[in-house]
Amino acid sequence: MELDMTKGSPLKLIGKFIIPVILGNIFQQLYNMADTIIVGRFLGVKALAAVGATGTIMFLILGFMMGITTGFTVLTAQRFGAGDIEGVKKSVGNGAMLAIVITAILTVVSVWGMDMILSIMNTPDDIFVMSKQYIVIICLGMPCTIFYNLLASYLRAVGNSKSPLYFLIIAAVLNIVLDLFLILVIPMGVAGAAAATVISQGVAGVCCLIYIIKKVPLLCIRKEHWKLDYHCCMNQLSIGIPMAFQFSITAVGTMLIQAALNMFGSTVVAAYTAAGKVEQIVTQPLAAMGITMATYCAQNRGVNDIGRIRKGVRIANVMNAIYSVAVFAIVINILPHAIRLFVSGDITQVLEYAETYIKICGIFFTPLGMIFIFRNVLQGCGFSFMPMMGGVVELACRVVAAFIAVHYYSYVGVCLGNASAWLITGTFLGVAYLFVMRKLTRRLGEEETAAA
Structure with missing residues (x-):
């Protein structure tokens, strides 16, 4: 069901849209979390470290593709907000064609260069082979991942955040079942965990496609829409490429942190991995707020309602501050129990390193939320340069921390890499938002004056 976010109470619309997105993001995280829990408990700490050592590589590769496909759907949301139905269909077909080409290229390049990437990251010798097995299968399954994420993004662009949630629930349950089957029944090791993730994403994508064909005629395209249109390409690439590079730049920074972390051995890598999974789960509402604001602002940018955009951003930041403080207090108390999900036996040493990470980074959840909000607001309004520069700022912070x-x-120095990046980048993007909104308001005023 479509949701027009250009009319009605911003608070109610944001609340209605964000809840399914939060749940969807959490189930998305359950893919990797199920892998790490089952791998850690049934295959051991080294296998857990092997999966964890590939996390930043996955972020680099899949983040690039998710960034570019999300950028493609900004145009869809803007045209939906403006009531341009034919424009919506044209943007869907054009975005799908671009995604197919880019996914094919990136799949080949990532698999071909994986040995070099793992070596550059100082992946420990005792987990190198397992790490490669896991990440190569993830890369080969990239079309499945992009298939789901592109279709889910199109649904969200027209205000439908519930349907992607339902399909992710199905896929998350399937992923857990396949993890257990491919690791315990068919002893495939970490390769089984990777295969389970890919298959589950593919199923979610098929479910999205069937739903769109049957229930969302707005997104159903005809033969004439399956072509590359110059103006659509320029618009989608001008937003999608900077968004992709923003993800990639951020990922390079996290890879540098991971490379520094790998010097401390597999036990520390395992602890960092487990703590990172807990952090990713509890911060999903912040990421969901970003997705929500991208759709909200893109639709309202379609009708040039800047005042409504500003009001929505104020509401989002208040919600971010309240949630960030509350969840930090909660996660400190539940961490010992959460770590036991990942590691069996004596968890004393692993817990010590995990608590250090959470205590340092948890204080900075609010600026992390600011990054999600301001980055997506700017992108939803069609401004992609500043969010990309925000990625450069993140990279610089993590480079310094890694060195x-x-x-x-210093393990504490590794943990401070994320914390410092969140604080400085959140501030940078907040200032960029104020600058861009003033510029946009002035431009629209000049256009109205010229039209009069």
Whole structure:
């Protein structure tokens, strides 16, 4: 069911849209979390470290594709907000064609260069083979992942955030079942966990496609829409490529942090991995707020209602601050129990390193939420340069932190890499938002004056 976010109470619309997105994001995280829990408990700490050591590579590769496909759907949301139905269909077909081409290229390149990437990241010798097995299968399954994410993004662009949730629930349950089957019944090791993730994403994508064909005629395209249109390409690439590079730049920074972390051995990598999974789960509402604001602002940008955009952003930031403070207090108390999900036996050493990470990074959940909000607001309004520069700022912070951590052999320095990046980048994007909104308001005023 479509949701027009250009009319009605912004608070109610944001609340209605965000709840399914939060749940959907959590179930999305359950893919990797189920892998790490089952791998850690049944295959051991080294296998857990092997999966964890590939996390930043997955973020680099899949983040690039998710960034570019999300950028493609901004145009869809803007045209939906403006009531341009034919424009919606044209943007869907054009975006699908671009996604097919880029996915094919990136799949080949990522598989071909994986040995070099793992070596550059100082992946420990005792987990190198397992890490490669896991990440190569994930890369080969990239078409399945992009298939689901592109279709889910199109549904969200027209205000439908519930249907992608339902399909993710199905896929998350399937993923857990397949994890157990491919690891315990058919002893495929970490390769089984990767295969389970890919198959589950593919099923979610098929469910999305069937739903769109049967229930969302707005997104159903005809033969004439399956072609590349120059103006659509320029619009979608001008937003999608900077969004993809923003993800990639951020991922390079996290890879540097991971490379520094790998010096401390597989036990520390496992602890960092487990703590990172907990952090990712509890911060999903912040990521969901970003997705919500991208759709909200893109639709309202379609009708040039800047005042309504500003009001929505204020509401989002208040919600972010309240949630960030509350969840930090909660996660500190539940962490010992959460770590036991990942590691069996004596967890004393693993817990010590995991608590250090959460205590340092949890204080900065609010600026992390600001990154999600302001980045997506700017992208939803069609401004992609500043969010990309925000990625550059994140990269710079993590480069500095990685060098300090290596120089002083400091695990605390590794943890400060994320915290410092969130604080400085959140501030940068907040200032960028104020600048862009003033510029946009002035431009629209000049256009109205010229039209009069």
